[in-house]
Amino acid sequence: MTTHAALPGLPQPFGDAYRADPHAVFAALRAEAPVHRVQLPDGSHAWLVTREADVRAGLADPRLSVDKRHADAGYRGFSLPPALDANLLNLDGADHLRLRRLVSKAFTPRRVAALRPRIERAAEELAGGLAERIAAEGRADLVAGFAAVLPLTVIGDLFAVPEADRVRFSGLAGRMLTPRRPQDVAEAVAGLHRLLVDLVAVRRADPGDDLLSALIAARDEEDRLSEDELVSLAFLILLAGSENTEAVISGGVLTLLRHPEHLAAVRRDPALLPGVVEELLRHVHPNQTAIRRFPTEPLRIGGVTVPAGETVLLCLSSAHRDPARYPDADRFDPARADTGHLALGHGVHYCLGAPLARLELEVAFAVLLHRLHGLALAVPVEELTWDTTFRSHALRELPVTGADGAVPGTA
Template identity: 45%
Template sequence: MTDPTQDPRFLQDPYPTYTAMRSACPVQPVPTGPGGHTSYLVTGYAEARQALADPRLSKDTAAFFAGKGSRRRLHPAVAHNMLAGDPPQHTRLRKLVTQAFTTGAVAELRPFIARVTGQLLDQWPDGERSDFVAGLAVPLPVIVICELLGVPDEDRPAVRRWSGELFAAGRPDVIDAASHSLAGYMTRLIAAKRLYPGGSLLDRLISARDGDDRLSEDELVSLAVLLLVAGHETTTNFLGNAALALLQHPDELDRLRRNPDDIPAVLDELLRFDSPVSTATFRFTTEAIALGGTDIPSGVPVLVALGAANRDPDRFPSPDRLDLDRNAAAHLGFGHGIHRCVGAPLAKAEADIAFRAVLARFPGIRLAERSDRLEWRRTRLVRGLVSLPVLT
């Protein structure tokens, strides 16, 4: 048995592989890791939605790996964050985070997002080649989440570098070192904010309470790292993937250029069409379950392929067609259930503002390379471009 997702062609275009796997069976075993271990990959929409909300699928990675003799040295703030936990602990943490991470805070950030977007686009040479990823998709979300968390300007390059290193596929030493760098930095930043408080999201997390309950020091550090990484990683890939999809469909791109107020309504379809998170974070069965006609034993990992589920024709007719008139609100690009991405409104706000600005500033923007020559990041967890050359 081989893992078809390890085929080099999969990174370039995973959807034919997903279609073949889903057609054979929407839930099937695949080998993972060098030790011949087996996980179950979910590629059907109905099965993915069920798995994401099934309490028998645990996200408690500490419980799963206990006693397995792992040689990894991830910092606990990264290894045991809110995403890697179950109720009631997850419920408690999310409730405290939600108090601080409000839609009002996102609305207040829109002028800042617009200003940063304009400053970044000012650096693009008019009528020449630019890189959409390096010039906008990477720096914009990083600057925004750092602003939201209160990370000083001078610290942002290092924070951005460490965050990127957390996704260094095949480099566990680099990932582990980055986790300690980020956690150490956030520990120092929290201490500084206690001495000199401000109005950032991190300040609000420090003071967040639910009755007599509040975040412990370890929980604060963990949440700060999680919000920093999750707050820009998904958005970076979302912006790049959506830009590529529109550039490959010039009529749709022109439609949005002529009617920019349509942009908020089409973001769900862009998220569905090429999901920025390819595979949801780690889950494992706490008891034997049946999913999609497949019996899954207790104690094995279940990988939910969000990108595959969003191309399931049983849920989205003609799923390989970009249809900006489609109602794609039920997509799984931000997950589903109690672990659905808390930062979804911020990601959509950044995309709305970014695409309005790009189309207003560069109405003739087009691809500078053939799509099949573009390089994709070498990881199965997220789906994102290394670069996206465009001509303005």
């Protein structure tokens, strides 16, 4: 077994060096210990897999199960009540396929394309509000005023979630994923559980043509899923449909502002946007690791044998910066020939909402770049704050201005 003691020169994953520059830590691990047993912030242990080829293979390997019943020790993920835990990220095989089929009809390319006018209207309204705040105050936070709101608006519309509940869900999800106090996770989970149970009860009493009503009908009329599976699906779709898209929008805007040549190119030719979005998904996607997995048998990964039942974390962020797969991997390059990133998954757990995520991102950048011609950072890059955990790396705020001129912190 490879340990930190055997490799004293390596930076400690998830310590101070990691919070300062996670990509540098992953680069060191790829070179020296690509499959490495690490200690997580909660004191548990996991095997961190950092090379792209091993990560890609692991995502598609059925012997790496997401089902917690195969876990003997180590990190198991959030401690969730059954009504939030019976979701696609904890299920393999027939149960996973059954639930996936129930939801997949909501995310077909045709249905997603039909959402474009609503997404464009929402993006235009938010961009207009951002411009008004900049005009009145000289600056605005693009995260709070746009990136955090647009995805929640879209996914909230799919579920017909009342506006007040959307705001509450966003706040609770933030406390769960980036806790500031030890009690935040437990309190946020309890709040999310109550919110979703209440939402199901309201929609059951007064169904509509939204996705949640369809899932309730599948539960009540067709007996195709349990009550816990119903609430868990709602939890997963709302969470996955908001958090990651928010981070790619904010991280993507920052990246474009720091690369004015690409910003100017996509403004001149919006047809470049799909390529920009794919490169941003590789370059700034917030997920550091995929959902934890557990070998169902002793498994050889990157030349290291990982015992059955231990926790494996497949490091997406490291894979996306692996020069063995992506030449000059740290460089943002929308013309990159290899667009085969792992940001939306790989294998049977590939993201159901991938078409919707891509559409939201394309619309978000198109609207922002069209409406805010003088968009620029309002503070130097060094003053930006990040929420960095072993799960995620995302901007906390992105202060912007509409003034023309150079971007602070870039030369």
